[in-house]
């Protein structure tokens with residue numbers, strides 16, 4: 001992955017939470033790279049470490065959590081070495097995030113238009129009038145109906161789908177190189193979800209933004225991602241372009257995930273339960289963390305953590321079967 005067009009390279013990221021109950025080994029040497037202009041998916045069951053990956057990249061891991069080791073290279077520059085002040089600047093300009101819950105990003109006390117205009121004023125030094133016009137224009141691009149009117153509303157006056165659009169507008173005002181989307185469509189109904197997915201895809205193509213799309217829903221991955229990493233209990237088990245992962249999944253966990261999708265129309269459906277449960281990450285299983293749920297496990301699987309192996313160009317699997 002050491003090619004020139006890798007925008008973000010996450011290398012051997014290890015993040016832990018030091019709780020009274022013990023050390024939560026949330027990320028165990030996570031590595032992946034996001035190429036300029038692509039939509040990269042991160043998929044896995046609840047608790048596997050998707051959001052911790054996002055917060056580790058953004059320097060937002062809160063106590064008792066800590067990034068223990070690894071590198072997060074943005075254009076070759078390690079974000080883990082930055083000061084809080086430098087990271088604040090990067091979060092306002094080069095990387096933005098949209099969350100599942102827009103209420104966590106929108107301030108209930110300010111009008112939508114002002115909140116979208118704010119980065120233009122403070123990061124780009126635009127005059128208020130110009131900034132407010134820019135805000136209306138970007139709100140319009142997100143497909144918000146009557147953007148000039150809606151800009152005068154407070155967040156609670158908008159529907160969930162509209163708030164999500166406003167949050168996307170906020171995330172795009174700084175024209176980030178990387179947009180991280182942490183399950184932003186989970187609470188929305190399927191029609192709105194599809195609109196938001198199309199919107200992000202359109203904006204991504206227009207602005208050339210790279211996107212890290214986080215979800216537990218393989219249907220969403222199929223709709224919008226170019227490449228995908230499958231995560232299990234704090235580790236990435238398989239990575240490839242989306243078509244390859246769907247057509248010839250190699251890791252037993254990926255195979256189970258795909259089998260858990262309802263057959264007829266997978267798009268938009270959530271994953272069904274697959275047998276067994278995700279292990280707690282205090283004292284996680286030894287060796288391959290998936291071995292207790294794996295039908296193919298042998299003795300080596302509980303003894304040694306498998307290393308990632310390239311099974312075909314761009315397709316890597318971390319499993320002792322390979």
Ligand SMILES: Nc1ncnc2c1ncn2[C@@H]1O[C@H](COP(=O)(O)OP(=O)(O)OP(=O)(O)O)[C@@H](O)[C@H]1O
Nearest residue numbers: 017024026045046047048049050051052053216281
């Ligand atoms: N503040 C915290 N203190 C202790 N453990 C934490 C904390 N935050 C996250 N964890 C643990 O880290 C692991 C990964 O959590 P994370 O939130 O990244 O999962 P996720 O894949 O985003 O799940 P979901 O799909 O439910 O959002 C979990 O085992 C979780 O319990």
Ligand SMILES: [Mg+2]
Nearest residue numbers: 050051052182
């Ligand atoms: Mg999460």
